[in-house]
Amino acid sequence: MRAITYDRFGGSDVLTLTDLPTPKVGPDSVLVRVRASSVNPVDWKVREGYLAEVMDTVFPVVPGWDVAGVVEQVGLDTPEFQVGDEVFGYVRKDVVGGEVAGGTLAEFVAAPVRTLAHKPAGWSFEEAAATPLAGLTAFQTIRRAGLQSGHTVLVHAAAGGVGSFAVQIARSLGARVIGTASEANHDYLRTLGAEPVTYGEGLIDRVRALEPAGVDVILDYVGGDALDSVPDLLRDGGTVASITDARARDEFGGQYVWVRPDPADLAQLARLGDADELKPEIAEVFDLVDAAGAHERSQSGHVRGKVVVRV
Known part of the structure; x- marks a missing residue:
């Protein structure tokens, strides 16, 4: 699969488009075919090493915690989801990077069910990806x-x-x-x-x-x-x-407050979206190959809404 990676801390120039094996799916995870992700300030702060004292980092890192996509494969114990479900989530794991802790700027991500909810039907994948974190x-x-x-x-x-x-x-x-x-x-x-x-x-x-x-x-x-x-x-x-x-x-x-993944909270956001009481604001959409540009746009500050990456 294609993915954005970096193998050292640094500026946006460390981000590289590369090929990686498709992630394995654990018992309580599903494999999501990523349709869109988004960039948050924490993403470039992690990339520059500012959270190295808080979270273990294993290179290479696939950045990104926000995801919207389609369930491609289910784990052994994931009754919450079926293949073909449209989902969105905040896929933050305990370790940044490494083979089993891939991020969402990739064609596929193995996402624990505790990080996901069903996508609002009326939202695009880009809108859903802009929402979780x-x-x-x-x-x-x-x-x-x-x-x-x-x-x-x-x-x-x-x-x-x-x-x-x-x-x-x-x-x-x-x-x-x-x-x-x-x-x-x-x-x-x-x-x-x-x-x-x-x-x-x-x-x-x-x-x-x-x-x-x-x-x-x-x-x-x-x-x-x-x-x-x-x-x-x-x-x-x-x-x-x-x-x-x-x-x-x-x-x-x-x-x-440090935000945490919570499927019930995500589901409540989805209900607000379905009721037209919540609408994500998208500042700009980038393609995966220009993930560095997305990071730079977010890092520039004064962004109204969210910077989204289409996969």
Whole structure:
């Protein structure tokens, strides 16, 4: 099978299109013929070695954790799926790389059933591939923050890959959403049902103008100084959750979240998709042979939505 690999940490130039054996299928896994994958910031951070202290790496690495495709072969104990099923998932394993831990920038991937769900019928493979990691991140931070109907939530980086999912999920719960974004993305946020505010100097005043009493939940998907305004914007009893800054937990008593594969959560995202309450935003689609370009596009920052790779 064709796959993207790299045999050392480095820039996008280490990515190579190569031929590899088709993965073997374990008892609790299925073989997925990949139709599309996507690039997340964690992919190029792993490629550059930033997570080497957190996860074991065995070269060569096939990058990518997001997948959408068709079940080609089932394992010995996988009643959840049948050959021909259209699936999507967040195929993160405990080891990065190696013969048994291949990623999703490949024609086939052996995916544990704990990482997959049935693809929404109304989504393309590209839309489904854009969803798992970012959509699960949004869903799990919202759940752990305890967001409920009637709450007001401030979403930092609301037009980004994770933030755009968070806005839609929060709206589906009946929450009021205020989202930070550049002026160029304000109209987009309005289409998602959010009230946009520009980030940067004066943010506290802009948010307070919309919600004088402060917000119930703050979701941080950008890092940097995003949490500096928590004392001024979070009302008493409110919760902050971040995927980038441990201060959310250590300083403000909130949640610091690392997304995990969860088939039930994926199925809930699929239900929202089938109900037209969740729609992935795709910034650009690349072919597998140009996976390096996809990594570079993601790494450039300020991407609205997700960068997808068609296989």
